Amino acid sequence: MMNRRTILASGAALAAGAVLPKAASAATPAETPAGAAYSNRRQSEARARALTAKPLAPGLPNRDYMPVVAPNTGTLPFQIVDGVKVFHMVAMEFWNEFAPGLKALVWGYNGMLHPVLEAVEGERVRIYVTNRLPEPTTVHWHGLYVDNGMDGLSGVTQTPIKPGETYKYEFNLVEPGTKMYHSHYDEMTQIALGMTGMFIIHPRTPRYRVDRDFAIMLHEWDIVPGTYRPNPLQMTDFNVFTMNGKSFPSTHPLVARTGQRVRIRLGNLGPMDHHPIHLHNYSFQVVASDGGDYPPSAWQPETTVLVPVGSTRVVEFDATNPGDWAMHCHMTHHTMTQMGHHFGNMIGVKPGNLGEKMRQLLPRYMTMGEDGMGTPMNMPTLPNTAAMEGGKGPYGFINMGGMFTILKVRDGITSYEDVGWYKPLAPPGTVSQLAVPAQMKHDGVNPQNIPPPIPGPSSPATTPM
Numbered sequence: 001m002m003n004r005r006t007i008l009a010s011g012a013a014l015a016a017g018a019v020l021p022k023a024a025s026a027a028t029p030a031e032t033p034a035g036a037a038y039s040n041r042r043q044s045e046a047r048a049r050a051l052t053a054k055p056l057a058p059g060l061p062n063r064d065y066m067p068v069v070a071p072n073t074g075t076l077p078f079q080i081v082d083g084v085k086v087f088h089m090v091a092m093e094f095w096n097e098f099a100p101g102l103k104a105l106v107w108g109y110n111g112m113l114h115p116v117l118e119a120v121e122g123e124r125v126r127i128y129v130t131n132r133l134p135e136p137t138t139v140h141w142h143g144l145y146v147d148n149g150m151d152g153l154s155g156v157t158q159t160p161i162k163p164g165e166t167y168k169y170e171f172n173l174v175e176p177g178t179k180m181y182h183s184h185y186d187e188m189t190q191i192a193l194g195m196t197g198m199f200i201i202h203p204r205t206p207r208y209r210v211d212r213d214f215a216i217m218l219h220e221w222d223i224v225p226g227t228y229r230p231n232p233l234q235m236t237d238f239n240v241f242t243m244n245g246k247s248f249p250s251t252h253p254l255v256a257r258t259g260q261r262v263r264i265r266l267g268n269l270g271p272m273d274h275h276p277i278h279l280h281n282y283s284f285q286v287v288a289s290d291g292g293d294y295p296p297s298a299w300q301p302e303t304t305v306l307v308p309v310g311s312t313r314v315v316e317f318d319a320t321n322p323g324d325w326a327m328h329c330h331m332t333h334h335t336m337t338q339m340g341h342h343f344g345n346m347i348g349v350k351p352g353n354l355g356e357k358m359r360q361l362l363p364r365y366m367t368m369g370e371d372g373m374g375t376p377m378n379m380p381t382l383p384n385t386a387a388m389e390g391g392k393g394p395y396g397f398i399n400m401g402g403m404f405t406i407l408k409v410r411d412g413i414t415s416y417e418d419v420g421w422y423k424p425l426a427p428p429g430t431v432s433q434l435a436v437p438a439q440m441k442h443d444g445v446n447p448q449n450i451p452p453p454i455p456g457p458s459s460p461a462t463t464p465m
């Protein structure tokens with residue numbers, strides 16, 4: 001293997017005019033502080049040794065780790081047999097209700113979409129995978145350091161698990177982190193139908209503790225309104241966006257007590273899209289990915305974290321401000337459910353009696369979108385179709401649906417059940433409302449005093465009302 005010493009010895013570096021500091025030339029990269037940080041060689045070597053070492057005792061929830069909360073889905077159970085933690089995953093088809101009014105047949109594990117596998121660094125796991133799908137499958141351990149034959153890639157490291165068969169995976173968990181798992185056979189179909197989840201390996205000795213620890217897998221689906229099967233052939237035009245298999249308003253809120261340290265682990269194994277997840281009000285730190293913990297010097301304050309396909313991102317913050325704070329994908333079409341995207345643009349169109357004329361041909365026709373789409377349209381829909389948007393909130397209609405949930409921070413709560421809306425608790429004077437004319441006058445604000453519009457081909461400036 002080439003290191004700096006061998007490069008120097010070979011004379012190649014000298015011939016190329018390279019000059020190395022004296023200290024660096026006396027050590028391999030891994031032996032210098034900068035080199036060690038750059039190459040992570042010692043960590044890598046420890047990981048390789050741990051793969052074949054005697055495993056540590058299995059860790060137990062609430063003793064060796066605080067279990068994560070995975071809203072709307074579950075954590076897979078385990079047994080401990082002869083010092084090994086044993087899981088049984090069953091790949092199967094089942095019905096999932098994405099949002100009120102929309103159910104479809106999906107593929108997942110043990111009757112759940114994205115169930116969490118949770119374990120502890122240093123222990124050994126044995127994971128049985130039974131295939132109850134109509135086609136073969138495998139499970140790949142995404143981001144985990146394992147023996148090659150445990151990697152779960154059909155055709156490369158193992159034969160596929162045929163329908164009816166049960167395979168065994170077994171390995172030491174040599175590294176903590178927010179990892180994932182997913183099918184690695186007919187990926188386009190099986191991942192599109194839901195066969196993904198998070199594999200959380202808690203550190204044996206945490207560097208610090210948090211009070212709330214949430215796990216959310218993001219996913220996207222194409223479910224044609226009125227049908228019951230997600231379409232795995234879709235490449236671009238997804239219409240159902242989920243957090244742990246649910247679209248708002250079915251996403252369970254994330255509940256925390258004021259002052260708690262909150263961690264949110266986000267994973268994305270959806271088919272095609274990256275999701276910029278935004279949290280209202282709080283600046284969080286991005287502290288880790290499926291590659292491992294970031295050193296604190298590399299933590300980054302953000303309000304939106306991009307979660308690319310095939311990655312996890314872990315964010316943390318102190319929930320110091322009570323309220324109902326939205327957390328959602330910032331792609332506007334990812335916070336809508338099953339909207340038809342194939343209409344012409346109707347913004348600014350004056351439809352006149354078009355609706356009446358159309359209803360002679362199509363009795364339930366509605367002209368849509370000439371004033372924008374912020375008001376509920378109560379459109380008659382096909383069977384098995386979710387409403388496009390989120391429904392009723394404490395101050396009226398909520399325009400967002402899809403990949404949207406709410407962080408609910410409350411003073412002094414003792415239960416993490418849904419705590420309702422913040423409205424009754426909002427201190428007087430802290431809610432935006434209709435302005436009082438006397439105060440506007442006092443502040444020199446005159447609603448009639450507006451800047452003139454810039455004239456355009458059909459703007460109101462050139463078409464008098």
Ligand SMILES: [Cu+2]
Pocket residue numbers: 273274275276329330331334403
């Ligand atoms: Cu998105």
